[in-house]
Amino acid sequence: MNCSDKENLKERTLALRDTLDLLGGKWKICILRNLYFGTMRFKDLQETVSGISPKVLSKMLYDLEQNLLITRKVNNTKPITVSYTITEYAKETIPVIEALLDFGLKHRRRIKAK
Amino acid sequence: MNCSDKENLKERTLALRDTLDLLGGKWKICILRNLYFGTMRFKDLQETVSGISPKVLSKMLYDLEQNLLITRKVNNTKPITVSYTITEYAKETIPVIEALLDFGLKHRRRIKAK
8 A cells, every 4th residue: 555645645644633733732622621511701711721821721712713613702791701612513523532542541551561 | 620630631631642642643654554454574665655764764663663553573584674563452543543534634624614
């Protein structure tokens, strides 16, 4: 099998990198897992995703929104609040994350036992 | 949910990174996919994994061997040849790779259509 010819390797490689970029960091997965239980305001997210700075949280939320994984809503409250909701589409990432975690956990045990 | 407390986030994050490190590059997945069809010699791998340099191929094979995904055998031929075989364990990476690729391909289409 010649990987370059027989499959569209370039597209597959890009697709793989996209997924890795999208889910590679610990924050995004943690944010998604929080939002999976319901809509949250920025402030609440900052509290539950412990250790994250407001600046980084902002950046992560922006990336997730651009990738259609969450939606952002500005609420007409005083003071104004912003809330985030996971999209139906984002729920498709769950099996991917689980597959990565399962293999990684198993692999760590295996390598440690070597 | 507080990610840090309620789950063993550190271990999960490390496990995730391990998987991403292990499968993140295009070469390793291509090598594994080739070996899935049978044992191959270094020279044959170099031909089918087009575009890879001998130095990089050597490095990738070493990493895969260290991670118990392939075995290396020196054959008593003239000249000496080295052949590589995928381990049973490595076959467990297949669903992980497929999950990453599937989501990535779908995601690219979705983002392009935006």
